[in-house]
Amino acid sequence: MAAIVHLATSVQPGHPGHGDGWGPMDGMMDGWGGGWAWLWWLLLVAGIITLIVVAILGLTRGFASRDTRDSGRGRARDLLDERYARGELTTEEYHERLTELKRE
Numbered sequence: 001m002a003a004i005v006h007l008a009t010s011v012q013p014g015h016p017g018h019g020d021g022w023g024p025m026d027g028m029m030d031g032w033g034g035g036w037a038w039l040w041w042l043l044l045v046a047g048i049i050t051l052i053v054v055a056i057l058g059l060t061r062g063f064a065s066r067d068t069r070d071s072g073r074g075r076a077r078d079l080l081d082e083r084y085a086r087g088e089l090t091t092e093e094y095h096e097r098l099t100e101l102k103r104e
Contacts, residue, residue, distance in 0.1 A: 076101055 080101065084094040 073101060 077098075080089075080094065080097055083089050084091075089097070
């Protein structure tokens, strides 16, 4: 019986709200949850921003790959112009190949 009385009197409530089982922060990492919560929000926002940037870069690179095909045609046109300027092609050959390039 003395042990029960000792146990009952040894439980002293501390200051409420300091993770001692008597306040709103009991069991919340002894008060660390509120102090470090900003870090988790910061990481969440940084993750969302990273996803948005990656999505935008992916979309723009997708469009860039389409432009690469067009620039390949531009390079073919440049080569054709250079060969014509050097006299390697007649006017008729130049126009035939130019028409062929425009068709593709």
